[in-house]
Amino acid sequence: MNKLRKFILIFFSAIALILGSTSISFSKVVGDKIILGAAVSLTGKYSTNGKHTQNGYNMAVERINSMGGVKVGGKTYKFEIIYYDDESNSGRAAQLAERLIKQDGVHYMLGPYSSGLTKAMAPVTEENKIPMVEANGASRSLFTKGYKYLFAVLSPANQYLEVAIDLAVEKNGGKPVNIAMAFEQDAFSQDVRLGIVDAAKRTGSKIIIDDKLPKELNDMAATLAKVKATKPDVLVVSGHSKGALTAIRQIAEMKVDVPMLAMTHCDASKLAKQHGKNSEYALCAAQWHKELSYKDDYFGNGLKFDKDFNALYGYAPPYQAAESAAALLVYKDAFERANSTDKEKVRDALAKTDMETFYGNVKFGDGGQNTAKPMVLFQVRCEGDTCANKLVAPTKWASHKLVHPIPKWSER
Amino acid sequence: MPPNFSRGHFLKNSMDLLIFQAPILIVQASMDGILIGTLFALIAYGMALQWGVMNIINIAQGELVIMGGYVAYFMYMVGIHPAFGVIVSPIIMYFVGVGLYKLVINKVVDRDLFISILATFGISILTQQLMNFIFGSDVVVAQSNFGTTMLFDNSVTLPNSKIFSAVVSIIFAIALVFYMKKSKLGRAIRATAQNARAAKILGVDTEKVYAATFGINAALCGVAGSLIAITFTLHPYVGLPYTVRSFMIVIVAGLGNLPAVAISGMGLGVFEEFADYILGTEFRIGAVFLLLVLILVYRRFKLSRKREYLK
Numbered sequence: 001m002n003k004l005r006k007f008i009l010i011f012f013s014a015i016a017l018i019l020g021s022t023s024i025s026f027s028k029v030v031g032d033k034i035i036l037g038a039a040v041s042l043t044g045k046y047s048t049n050g051k052h053t054q055n056g057y058n059m060a061v062e063r064i065n066s067m068g069g070v071k072v073g074g075k076t077y078k079f080e081i082i083y084y085d086d087e088s089n090s091g092r093a094a095q096l097a098e099r100l101i102k103q104d105g106v107h108y109m110l111g112p113y114s115s116g117l118t119k120a121m122a123p124v125t126e127e128n129k130i131p132m133v134e135a136n137g138a139s140r141s142l143f144t145k146g147y148k149y150l151f152a153v154l155s156p157a158n159q160y161l162e163v164a165i166d167l168a169v170e171k172n173g174g175k176p177v178n179i180a181m182a183f184e185q186d187a188f189s190q191d192v193r194l195g196i197v198d199a200a201k202r203t204g205s206k207i208i209i210d211d212k213l214p215k216e217l218n219d220m221a222a223t224l225a226k227v228k229a230t231k232p233d234v235l236v237v238s239g240h241s242k243g244a245l246t247a248i249r250q251i252a253e254m255k256v257d258v259p260m261l262a263m264t265h266c267d268a269s270k271l272a273k274q275h276g277k278n279s280e281y282a283l284c285a286a287q288w289h290k291e292l293s294y295k296d297d298y299f300g301n302g303l304k305f306d307k308d309f310n311a312l313y314g315y316a317p318p319y320q321a322a323e324s325a326a327a328l329l330v331y332k333d334a335f336e337r338a339n340s341t342d343k344e345k346v347r348d349a350l351a352k353t354d355m356e357t358f359y360g361n362v363k364f365g366d367g368g369q370n371t372a373k374p375m376v377l378f379q380v381r382c383e384g385d386t387c388a389n390k391l392v393a394p395t396k397w398a399s400h401k402l403v404h405p406i407p408k409w410s411e412r
Numbered sequence: 413m414p415p416n417f418s419r420g421h422f423l424k425n426s427m428d429l430l431i432f433q434a435p436i437l438i439v440q441a442s443m444d445g446i447l448i449g450t451l452f453a454l455i456a457y458g459m460a461l462q463w464g465v466m467n468i469i470n471i472a473q474g475e476l477v478i479m480g481g482y483v484a485y486f487m488y489m490v491g492i493h494p495a496f497g498v499i500v501s502p503i504i505m506y507f508v509g510v511g512l513y514k515l516v517i518n519k520v521v522d523r524d525l526f527i528s529i530l531a532t533f534g535i536s537i538l539t540q541q542l543m544n545f546i547f548g549s550d551v552v553v554a555q556s557n558f559g560t561t562m563l564f565d566n567s568v569t570l571p572n573s574k575i576f577s578a579v580v581s582i583i584f585a586i587a588l589v590f591y592m593k594k595s596k597l598g599r600a601i602r603a604t605a606q607n608a609r610a611a612k613i614l615g616v617d618t619e620k621v622y623a624a625t626f627g628i629n630a631a632l633c634g635v636a637g638s639l640i641a642i643t644f645t646l647h648p649y650v651g652l653p654y655t656v657r658s659f660m661i662v663i664v665a666g667l668g669n670l671p672a673v674a675i676s677g678m679g680l681g682v683f684e685e686f687a688d689y690i691l692g693t694e695f696r697i698g699a700v701f702l703l704l705v706l707i708l709v710y711r712r713f714k715l716s717r718k719r720e721y722l723k
Contacts, residue, residue, distance in 0.1 A: 045549050214697045225689075242650070245553050
């Protein structure tokens with residue numbers, strides 16, 4: 001018995017040793033492959049968006065590899081990604097970052113889904129001096145910590161709805177407006193709130209309701225009753241999918257009339273589909289929309305990306321997929337400009353990125369945030385019973401005119 | 413004048429709003445609180461029943477509610493009006509409850525309270541993941557299209573879906589009270605709650621009673637869940653707040669006392685709404701927990717005085 005146990009122990013140690021040593025040689029570049037590491041949420045509460053992230057990454061890898069790969073030092077490389085499932089858990093995400101770096105020897109990382117998980121992974125990549133290009137962590141606090149190896153292709157969270165306040169002021173004849181707002185108490189939504197507070201200060205507007213919604217809450221009736229009583233010019237709501245769906249349901253039920261309703265997560269919550277006509281005229285912030293006229297050599301433009309993604313995965317790409325795909329384009333560009341696979345050189349090349357992708361222009365600020373791309377706003381519009389998101393701002397790309405003020409419920 | 417973002421400013425404003433500018437909001441808040449409170453009372457009643465009979469604190473209560481909600485959502489997806497969920501969902505959930513009892517709960521009934529909490533906590537995690545696996549992690553809603561009732565010149569709005577929820581909750585609660593009083597099983601359940609051993613000696617099949625009790629609790633959760641599908645939102649991971657709230661109502665009301673459960677449910681609902689108006693939404697749930705602490709301290713205080721008296 002004892003012998004058998006010893007044998008098993010030795011056997012498994014040997015396997016572990018072999019695996020261990022191969023994974024060390026299995027580092028940054030193997031043969032003609034550049035290995036990237038990523039932890040994405042394939043299970044748990046972020047699994048839907050985690051899947052979008054992974055699909056975006058995969059599609060871009062395939063596209064880049066089939067169109068000639070990455071040319072570094074006269075040699076052609078292909079991208080390959082090692083994935084782990086972070087279970088939508090920030091503790092797990094940090095562990096997996098360690099594992100990717102220490103055990104798998106990865107030298108270049110891609111971001112996970114959500115600000116929270118990116119925040120958990122960033123200290124690990126930073127400590128090990130591993131560059132991470134991320135596409136799904138927008139929280140402002142990611143970019144104020146002085147991280148040197150973190151690069152985000154998306155606009156920071158505080159920019160999400162600032163445009164809406166400017167738009168409301170513009171529609172009010174340049175005069176300040178009264179703002180009512182309700183934000184969930186989490187990092188992302190509170191960053192969106194800070195953006196609104198800044199915009200209010202800048203335009204001299206007044207915040208008359210400032211509710212912070214507890215995470216557990218799925219009832220906004222009290223906030224909306226206050227809105228009804230105080231009649232603000234703009235109502236701003238941000239609380240992920242749950243916040244968006246709850247707000248629309250209760251605004252319709254309580255017949256709350258506001259001239260402008262600005263929100264986040266309309267796309268992720270499938271607002272137009274789930275609530276139909278009740279969601280009409282809601283103004284939504286998005287990182288990307290397929291009708292934007294940015295171009296690149298790999299995906300063409302937004303419309304073409306939309307079509308190709310649909311053909312590959314059978315659903316229209318949400319912006320989470322688009323920005324994830326853009327992250328790979330940024331990596332490819334940086335490798336070729338660095339003309340090296342040395343992680344420090346790649347990091348320096350990333351910092352100097354200044355390029356156009358189908359998703360938007362990418363240029364990183366000192367904190368690693370993308371400073372070259374504005375947020376876009378769309379409005380839910382219905383034709384008959386089918387409702388869809390129509391681009392209304394910035395005016396340069398707008399396909400539809402903003403409907404303002406929102407018609408009263410009694411007239412709908 | 414620069415805008416004032418301080419907390420005191422908002423507090424003064426909200427009191428001002430509630431008392432002087434729009435006193436009608438007091439009516440709105442009370443009505444909202446009562447309607448939601450009734451729904452919570454139904455979930456709490458299930459918990460009280462099952463706690464009283466089996467001495468088990470069911471951490472998975474909220475998950476049973478959400479699962480019941482997904483039954484209604486599934487009906488909505490295949491084109492049946494989700495309101496019929498209040499009939500279908502309890503039937504399905506009854507069997508889910510009995511199944512859970514046979515699989516897990518019967519092994520922990522007579523054990524330590526800690527073990528039953530651990531077991532139901534396990535069930536809660538498992539059901540969350542299962543629902544995530546089957547229905548996905550998206551937040552979903554079922555549309556009832558019930559419309560809205562307007563009162564006082566449109567200044568108080570009551571969504572008909574909430575009124576429907578309250579009415580259905582009351583009907584189920586009353587039906588259950590009658591069932592417990594009149595039926596044979598109801599009598600057996602009450603006997604088991606009073607003294608399981610004595611009931612067993614007198615020929616009550618306590619095993620069957622336990623299974624039925626857990627099933628009835630799950631069925632009540634099913635009703636509540638399908639009401640939540642049409643009034644709020646569903647998501648595999650939002651069960652916990654329902655567990656916590658029903659736990660709180662039961663703590664306040666005590667076991668096996670339906671009128672007290674109903675009153676404390678509605679009372680908590682109204683208290684929550686007013687806390688929201690006066691203190692701000694961020695303190696809404698905090699205020700409820702503070703109230704719970706105060707009630708527990710008060711109870712302890714009363715208990716210690718009684719002991720002194722006994723001495």
